[in-house]
Amino acid sequence: xxxxxxxxxxxxxxxxxxxxxxxxxxxxxxxxxxxxxxxxxxxxxxxxxxxxxxxxxxxxxxxxxxxxxxxxxxxxxxxxxxxxxxxxxxxxxxxxxxxxxxxxxxxxxxxxxxxxxxxxxxxxxxxxxxxxxxxxxxxxxxxxxxxxxxxxxxxxxxxxxxxxxxxxxxxxxxxxxxxxxxxxxxxxxxxxxxxxxxxxxxxxxxxxxxxxxxxxxxxxxxxxxxxxxxxxxxxxxxxxxxxxxxxxxxxxxxxxxxxxxxxxxxxxxxxxxxxxxxxxxxxxxxxxxxxxxxxxxxxxxxxxxxxxxxx
Amino acid sequence: xxxxxxxxxxxxxxxxxxxxxxxxxxxxxxxxxxxxxxxxxxxxxxxxxxxxxxxxxxxxxxxxxxxxxxxxxxxxxxxxxxxxxxxxxxxxxxxxxxxxxxxxxxxxxxxxxxxxxxxxxxxxxxxxxxxxxxxxxxxxxxxxxxxxxxxxxxxxxxxxxxxxxxxxxxxxxxxxxxxxxxxxxxxxxxxxxxxxxxxxxxxxxxxxxxxxxxxxxxxxxxxxxxxxxxxxxxxxxxxxxxxxxxxxxxxxxxxxxxxxxxxxxxxxxxxxxxxxxxxxxxxxxxxxxxxxxxxxxxxxxxxxxxxxxxxxxxxxxxxxxxxxxxxxxxxxxxxxxxxxxxxxxxxxxxxxxxxxxxxxxxxx
Numbered sequence: 043x044x045x046x047x048x049x050x051x052x053x054x055x056x057x058x059x060x061x062x063x064x065x066x067x068x069x070x071x072x073x074x075x076x077x078x079x080x081x082x083x084x085x086x087x088x089x090x091x092x093x094x095x096x097x098x099x100x101x102x103x104x105x106x107x108x109x110x111x112x113x114x115x116x117x118x119x120x121x122x123x124x125x126x127x128x129x130x131x132x133x134x135x136x137x138x139x140x141x142x143x144x145x146x147x148x149x150x151x152x153x154x155x156x157x158x159x160x161x162x163x164x165x166x167x168x169x170x171x172x173x174x175x176x177x178x179x180x181x182x183x184x185x186x187x188x189x190x191x192x193x194x195x196x197x198x199x200x201x202x203x204x205x206x207x208x209x210x211x212x213x214x215x216x217x218x219x220x221x222x223x224x225x226x227x228x229x230x231x232x233x234x235x236x237x238x239x240x241x242x243x244x245x246x247x248x249x250x251x252x253x254x255x256x257x258x259x260x261x262x263x264x265x266x267x268x269x270x271x272x273x274x275x276x277x278x279x280x281x282x283x284x285x286x287x288x289x290x291x292x293x294x295x296x297x298x299x300x301x302x303x304x305x306x307x308x309x310x311x312x313x314x315x316x317x318x319x320x321x322x323x324x325x326x327x328x329x330x331x332x333x334x335x336x337x338x339x340x341x342x343x344x345x346x347x348x349x350x351x352x353x
Numbered sequence: 354x355x356x357x358x359x360x361x362x363x364x365x366x367x368x369x370x371x372x373x374x375x376x377x378x379x380x381x382x383x384x385x386x387x388x389x390x391x392x393x394x395x396x397x398x399x400x401x402x403x404x405x406x407x408x409x410x411x412x413x414x415x416x417x418x419x420x421x422x423x424x425x426x427x428x429x430x431x432x433x434x435x436x437x438x439x440x441x442x443x444x445x446x447x448x449x450x451x452x453x454x455x456x457x458x459x460x461x462x463x464x465x466x467x468x469x470x471x472x473x474x475x476x477x478x479x480x481x482x483x484x485x486x487x488x489x490x491x492x493x494x495x496x497x498x499x500x501x502x503x504x505x506x507x508x509x510x511x512x513x514x515x516x517x518x519x520x521x522x523x524x525x526x527x528x529x530x531x532x533x534x535x536x537x538x539x540x541x542x543x544x545x546x547x548x549x550x551x552x553x554x555x556x557x558x559x560x561x562x563x564x565x566x567x568x569x570x571x572x573x574x575x576x577x578x579x580x581x582x583x584x585x586x587x588x589x590x591x592x593x594x595x596x597x598x599x600x601x602x603x604x605x606x607x608x609x610x611x612x613x614x615x616x617x618x619x620x621x622x623x624x625x626x627x628x629x630x631x632x633x634x635x636x637x638x639x640x641x642x643x644x645x646x647x648x649x650x651x652x653x654x655x656x657x658x659x660x661x662x663x664x665x666x667x668x669x670x671x672x673x674x675x676x677x678x679x680x681x682x683x684x685x686x687x688x689x690x691x692x693x694x695x696x697x698x699x700x701x702x703x704x705x706x707x708x709x710x711x712x713x714x715x716x717x
């Protein structure tokens with residue numbers, strides 16, 4: 043089971059969000075309406091089928107306003123896919139199920155004490171951590187999350203920011219008892235599983251205001267996907283990013299000779315869908331996945347219960 | 354044609370043998386002439402078996418599916434027809450005194466687990482699970498094998514992880530029968546002082562140890578196969594270029610000249626690497642899960658996941674201040690322990706986040 047579910051990352055949408063705007067809730071996500079040409083060729087439309095009794099009745103007239111209102115209502119009632127944190131799915135390999143279970147339980151225990159919110163690669167976070175050498179014994183860093191890794195108690199994420207012209211990346215352990223607070227200043231996703239290429243991108247894409255005010259994400263709304271394409275600094279880069287099949291960076295500046303070798307390093311489509319290649323990685327069965335998701339549900343319910351008690 | 358005939362006869366013989374064996378087994382179940390029955394079975398096998406005679410718990414592929422089921426169940430039951438575990442009265446238990454040595458345990462290595470101390474420092478632990486540990490036998494000092502230098506210590510044989518009787522050599526099963534205990538996959542002999550006698554059959558749990566104690570762990574290192582001198586002994590080899598002819602990872606010199614005129618015994622050379630029992634000493638126990646019998650021990654332990662690990666008390670334990678459960682932990686004594694036992698310095702996940710206190714400025 044991959045830690046990053048690509049299907050969830052890019053649910054499909056042409057939503058653009060800029061740092062200065064509060065975009066959540068204003069732009070409409072795309073509708074799922076299909077054009078008539080997408081329908082199957084041989085299927086008989088329902089209104090023409092012999093069983094449909096309403097076929098003879100005329101279609102009701104609805105004003106455009108009413109139609110729009112009904113569509114908006116539907117969107118609100120639409121159930122957004124519930125977030126399940128990625129670090130509770132165990133990786134491939136020969137692992138002890140008891141140990142994985144104990145690790146997950148410890149993760150949930152820590153979450154009862156400290157709130158670990160939902161966030162993705164591309165979200166902007168502010169981390170407050172205990173620091174014996176800092177004033178007030180805590181240090182706060184604001185940055186964009188560029189990577190999320192590992193299973194269970196060892197789960198970590200990297201924050202990137204550019205402070206006084208100096209790029210800075212810090213690795214934080216999600217379940218470390220030294221973390222005091224995790225605030226999500228802006229909740230959004232990106233089109234890639236990691237943003238390590240920001241090291242070679244122009245600094246404006248990594249610069250985040252340390253005094254940035256949190257942009258509230260209304261609950262129930264799907265998480266917006268930022269499909270920004272980042273402009274790169276001139277070569278040399280830390281890695282040959284053109285070979286990584288990343289959607290979020292502008293590879294137009296790379297020379298033709300380099301682009302010609304890219305295909306040698308990318309798996310062809312038929313190999314990507316090869317089940318025999320995928321099989322050893324999908325170690326976790328459907329039954330186990332259901333069990334893990336059930337544990338997460340139970341934990342969420344307990345959190346809500348304790349929150350209600352407290353308030 | 355000749356080949357076909359041979360096969361036909363062997364099949365006929367085996368089927369005859371099987372039907373005869375069923376008769377014999379039935380009489381064995383009923384308890385009639387067990388010894389004769391077993392001898393008859395062996396002789397029959399010797400006569401009719403064209404392949405190697407297997408002195409194992411019996412499981413034959415030529416049986417029908419119903420008979421296979423019967424044989425499987427019979428083999429599982431057979432091992433319960435031993436002497437009763439109440440054949441001896443309970444042995445008296447003695448108290449701990451300075452200089453006592455307790456028995457060790459056998460665990461299975463599950464994997465590794467991260468933890469944090471109360472000061473916020475992260476460290477990694479190895480999780481060792483005690484699976485079906487039982488005392489198999491107690492050997493008094495006179496009969497104990499002489500590996501131990503003093504020759505005064507007794508020995509306790511401990512067995513771990515229940516084994517299937519279908520894949521166990523029959524010759525090894527008698528000691529488990531005597532202890533009234535299921536067959537075990539692995540047994541280890543631990544040297545103990547005479548006062549730490551434990552009755553055979555007693556189950557051993559993870560609570561034999563406590564958080565804060567130090568243990569030595571022995572595991573079988575991961576096998577690397579036949580390895581060269583650079584990997585096996587860390588020798589430097591030779592340069593990659595500058596005229597070296599076919600010599601880059603070799604041993605080089607082997608010793609002196611005319612005197613001694615030979616290679617000393619024990620000279621480091623290529624050979625098999627790994628797959629050996631190795632002790633890792635003085636590992637602190639940080640946490641014990643009493644429900645699943647898991648011990649969390651600081652640092653690394655040799656071996657791969659699922660492998661056996663021998664655990665015993667380390668020499669640097671200060672038991673004078675806090676004596677351990679002696680000779681082992683008996684759950685029926687005292688109150689039930691909580692599900693998780695933690696060391697004092699360990700940060701438990703339900704505790705508050707760690708915050709450093711502001712130091713008061715010294716007055717000058």
